[in-house]
Amino acid sequence: MRRLAIALVHHPVLDGTGAIVTTAVTNLDVHDLARSARSYGCTDYFVAHPIAAQRELVQRILSHWTEGSSGRRIPDRREALTVLRIVDSLTAAVEALGGREAVEIWVTAARALGPALAFGDARGRLEGEGKAVLLVFGTGWGLAPSVLADADALLEPIRAATTDYNHLSVRAACAIALDRLRGAR
Amino acid sequence: MRRLAIALVHHPVLDGTGAIVTTAVTNLDVHDLARSARSYGCTDYFVAHPIAAQRELVQRILSHWTEGSSGRRIPDRREALTVLRIVDSLTAAVEALGGREAVEIWVTAARALGPALAFGDARGRLEGEGKAVLLVFGTGWGLAPSVLADADALLEPIRAATTDYNHLSVRAACAIALDRLRGAR
Numbered sequence: 382m383r384r385l386a387i388a389l390v391h392h393p394v395l396d397g398t399g400a401i402v403t404t405a406v407t408n409l410d411v412h413d414l415a416r417s418a419r420s421y422g423c424t425d426y427f428v429a430h431p432i433a434a435q436r437e438l439v440q441r442i443l444s445h446w447t448e449g450s451s452g453r454r455i456p457d458r459r460e461a462l463t464v465l466r467i468v469d470s471l472t473a474a475v476e477a478l479g480g481r482e483a484v485e486i487w488v489t490a491a492r493a494l495g496p497a498l499a500f501g502d503a504r505g506r507l508e509g510e511g512k513a514v515l516l517v518f519g520t521g522w523g524l525a526p527s528v529l530a531d532a533d534a535l536l537e538p539i540r541a542a543t544t545d546y547n548h549l550s551v552r553a554a555c556a557i558a559l560d561r562l563r564g565a566r
Numbered sequence: 567m568r569r570l571a572i573a574l575v576h577h578p579v580l581d582g583t584g585a586i587v588t589t590a591v592t593n594l595d596v597h598d599l600a601r602s603a604r605s606y607g608c609t610d611y612f613v614a615h616p617i618a619a620q621r622e623l624v625q626r627i628l629s630h631w632t633e634g635s636s637g638r639r640i641p642d643r644r645e646a647l648t649v650l651r652i653v654d655s656l657t658a659a660v661e662a663l664g665g666r667e668a669v670e671i672w673v674t675a676a677r678a679l680g681p682a683l684a685f686g687d688a689r690g691r692l693e694g695e696g697k698a699v700l701l702v703f704g705t706g707w708g709l710a711p712s713v714l715a716d717a718d719a720l721l722e723p724i725r726a727a728t729t730d731y732n733h734l735s736v737r738a739a740c741a742i743a744l745d746r747l748r749g750a751r
Contacts, residue, residue, distance in 0.1 A: 382728070397639070409594050413735045420738075422728035454582070457733040540750040543567070543607035548642040550598045553605075553741035556734065557749070560742040565725040 383506075384513040385563070386425035387418050387555065388474045391435070393525035404520040406435050411442045411465070412458070413552040414518075419461040421559035426464045427474035427515075436467050443467070471517065471528060478513050488517045488524055488532040489558060491547055495529075497537040500561040507562055516558065518551050568691075569698035570748070571610035572603050572740065573659045576620070578710035589705040591620050596627045596650070597643070598737040599703075604646040606744040611649045612659035612700075621652050628652070656702065656713060663698050673702045673709055673717040674743060676732055680714075682722040685746040692747055701743065703736050 389410060392403035411428065418426040428439050443465055446452050452459040468474050478484045487498065498506075507514060517524065517532070529535065539557050540547060549557070574595060577588035596613065603611040613624050628650055631637050637644040653659050663669045672688065683691075692699060702709065702717070714720065724742050725732060734742070 407594075409592075409735075409737070413738055416733050416735055417738045420729065420732050420734050421726045457731075460731070461733050539745070541606045541744075541748050542750045543748055544605065546642075546645070547605050548601050548646050549605050549741065550594075550601055550737070552594070552735070552737050553598055553602045556738035556741045557745040559726075560724070560745065561749075563726050563728055564742070564746075565727045 382508055383511050385423050385507060385516065386427065386474075386478060386513065387414065387423050387516045387518065387559075388427040388429055388471055389414055389551065390471055390517060390519050390524060390528065391430040393527060394519045395522040395525060397522055399522075401525050402521060403431060406430060406438055407520070408442060410520070410552060411439055412446070412461070414555050415465050416458070416461040417556045417559050418464050421563045423464060423559070425466050425477070427466045427468050427477070429468050429471050429474055431469055436469065439467050474515060478515060483512055485512045485514045485533045486517060486531065487514055487534045487536055488529050489519070489536050489554065490523050490529070491538055491549070491554070492523075493538055495535055498534040499537050500558075503534070503536060504562050518555055520551060567693055568696050570608050570692060570701065571612065571659075571663060571698065572599065572608050572701045572703065572744075573612040573614055573656055574599055574736065575656055575702060575704050575709060575713065576615045578712060579704045580707040580710060582707055584707075586710050587706060588616060591615060591623055592705070593627060595705070595737060596624055597631070597646070599740050600650050601643070601646040602741045602744055603649050606748045608649060608744070610651050610662070612651045612653050612662070614653050614656050614659055616654055621654065624652050659700060663700060668697055670697045670699045670718045671702060671716065672699055672719045672721055673714050674704070674721050674739065675708050675714070676723055676734070676739070677708075678723055680720055683719040684722050685743075688719070688721060689747050703740055705736060
């Protein structure tokens with residue numbers, strides 16, 4: 382079974398007009414993705430933000446749950462946050478996993494942006510042996526084209542069987558993606 | 567295909583010691599579960615809270631997205647929130663769906679609490695004809711025993727294939743449950 386890590390990217394991502402922006406950290410993204418990552422056996426959850434003050438905010442949230450009173454109150458939460466790694470860029474996350482040659486980057490998007498890897502096939506690939514896989518999620522309106530261009534695979538968009546409407550939060554999309562890739566079947 | 571609705575219950579739920587409590591509303595629960603519900607074709611997302619001031623808070627969040635500037639900025643978000651219904655209890659949610667005889671109540675729990683309905687079987691039941699199904703999620707440490715006792719089915723706990731650790735947020739658990747029940751396969 383291959384090593385699986387996730388990354389949440391705050392730059393470069395798109396805004397609603399298609400411009401490339403940097404988004405602010407959302408408190409619950411820190412907890413929720415850590416909890417999902419830990420529950421599905423990911424070794425790392427990288428929060429990537431280029432602004433030092435925003436990385437310090439994430440560090441404060443982390444400390445609250447690992448060293449503060451809330452960590453004592455909810456030990457399972459503390460356990461989840463052990464997978465959190467704070468980095469300044471997606472490149473730094475890749476370096477932490479051994480460098481670009483050691484990692485397969487799988488990107489996600491809410492819309493169909495090109496030839497995509499089906500979740501069933503991706504699940505099979507993860508069960509075999511091979512490079513570590515870094516599953517990348519964008520904030521805002523999604524990952525910038527430069528991130529997509531450097532990826533080894535684009536996962537298919539998440540869709541319901543019953544409707545074409547899709548406006549999932551990144552917290553929901555990450556949970557569903559991990560369950561499709563590693564949920565008990 | 568049967569009608570599917572979800573409910574998020576703030577009372578009666580358990581705290582970390584097993585006592586029955588009322589939890590506070592979490593802002594992002596309002597958006598995230600609405601977005602997941604709408605994306606998976608649920609007709610209704612009931613937020614159940616016994617305290618009027620907390621229901622008014624949910625109404626203010628709803629109005630912000632449906633009538634305020636944010637609704638104009640993100641029309642998909644406004645669309646998601648059209649499924650939101652604010653009620654004072656789970657009983658009121660059941661009444662809104664036609665009353666106890668017209669509804670099957672399916673409850674969820676993070677732990678194995680008894681004989682459970684497997685997601686695959688539940689998915690099949692939803693594809694057929696029958697009563698409306700109300701899928702119920704608890705806040706805090708989960709639904710109180712009285713809610714479980716009145717249910718028609720308990721869904722199996724969500725588990726990964728790779729680990730027994732489970733500490734998903736309700737936002738993640740709801741998204742995964744809906745994807746297992748109604749995701750494209």
